[in-house]
Amino acid sequence: MNITPIAFASTPFKEKFGIPRQPSLIKHANSVIEFVSPYDQPDAFVGLEQYSHLWLQFGFHQHEHAEFKPLVRPPRLGGNKKTGVFATRSSFRPNSLGLSLVELKQVILDKKTSLIVSCPDLLDGTPIYDIKPYIEYSDSAINPQCGIAKNAPSSKLDVVFSDKARAMLHALTKNGYTNLECFVKEVMEQDPRPAYKQQNEDPKIYGMKLYAFEIKFRVEQNSLIVIDITS
Amino acid sequence: MNITPIAFASTPFKEKFGIPRQPSLIKHANSVIEFVSPYDQPDAFVGLEQYSHLWLQFGFHQHEHAEFKPLVRPPRLGGNKKTGVFATRSSFRPNSLGLSLVELKQVILDKKTSLIVSCPDLLDGTPIYDIKPYIEYSDSAINPQCGIAKNAPSSKLDVVFSDKARAMLHALTKNGYTNLECFVKEVMEQDPRPAYKQQNEDPKIYGMKLYAFEIKFRVEQNSLIVIDITS
Structure with missing residues (x-):
């Protein structure tokens, strides 16, 4: 199936090096999601201000069409132990599709249609393929087991x-x-x-x-x- | 960007009519996610059994390439009030991309690579474009506001x-x-x-x-x- 960007993210991160893997720890920067035609019609956003959080379904555009590799080396394991790509959120994946939860801070519908959101762990210019409201009763797991990613990493330095x-x-x-x-x-x-x-x-x-x-x-x-x- | 199914879901729902919009209420049926080559390599699943919940990024394949309509009529509002498509999880959306959280019940790596999961609100034969482990610290919103979808619908009948x-x-x-x-x-x-x-x-x-x-x-x-x- 062919998919088309509906928006692009402007973020402080201009290169992959140093992008934190824990967006929830970044509280002091915002990002802008700017929509492109025809997805920038104000009608498409009616009611969105009633939600506090959004899912971004985005593309890892620097890894598009990379060859499928079943094993990756997650940084959590020190970068030297391999694990299955489907057991990680690694950016090297089939279809290069990503998923991030952000806080919705402002809906701007004049001139350029855009959303101000909390800063996700995304490269500047990331193409966005869909946004959806976060719905607690269907998106929140009860008593989840989360393997090697039990807690957010604490400050190291x-x-x-x-x-x-x-x-x-x-x-x-x-x-x-x-x-x-x-x-x-x-x-x-x-x-x-x-x-x-x-x-x-x-x-x-x-x-x-x-x-x-x-x-x-x-x-x-x-x-x-x-x-x-x-x- | 062109994306390719990595798997297909077998579910009890053979037609759109009657598929519940609240997968978390369906506790007495499972579904099977069966992977296709080359994504069915057992290596790609190493470590997955450490997670209890998974995201399915899937395609609303019966609505692929439909014309973009900025307003939809969510069933929650009785089907007669319009709201913005981005403020809903409606299946009529740009790029026909869906997102569902499921419980992972079993990983099967012999013969056909497949996962047994809790029953999502998906049509039988739905193409899956990615799966990712649910990671509580990044996927769970704190004090979310959820507009018209505050609680799961209770039994009506x-x-x-x-x-x-x-x-x-x-x-x-x-x-x-x-x-x-x-x-x-x-x-x-x-x-x-x-x-x-x-x-x-x-x-x-x-x-x-x-x-x-x-x-x-x-x-x-x-x-x-x-x-x-x-x-």
């Missing part, structure tokens, strides 16, 4: 900002990026490095893009030091 | 079986249909008739297919009488 980085955060906040320091902290404290790097001594300086800027950081024992932020 | 119907139920139960009487009751007590028929005097005799047989019934005030069951 203390985040420390250099004076230079902090000055840039203040400047950007004045320019309209609200809650930016909290958001950067939320992303960084999950440890954006590849899983196999997280166990060892690691002197490397990493770069990560968020919004329109680059964040440089390194990790020392249990601290992540944000060295610099540049636009 | 008392179900009464004629002697003829009851004799057939007993015969079928002997032939291996377990819990059949309970299942038929679950389907019937939701009132399978179209919403606009549910308010008025209605002498009509209805027929509904379940598994390989036809069920004839009529409604008198608050009772649904199962007149006959034939194969």
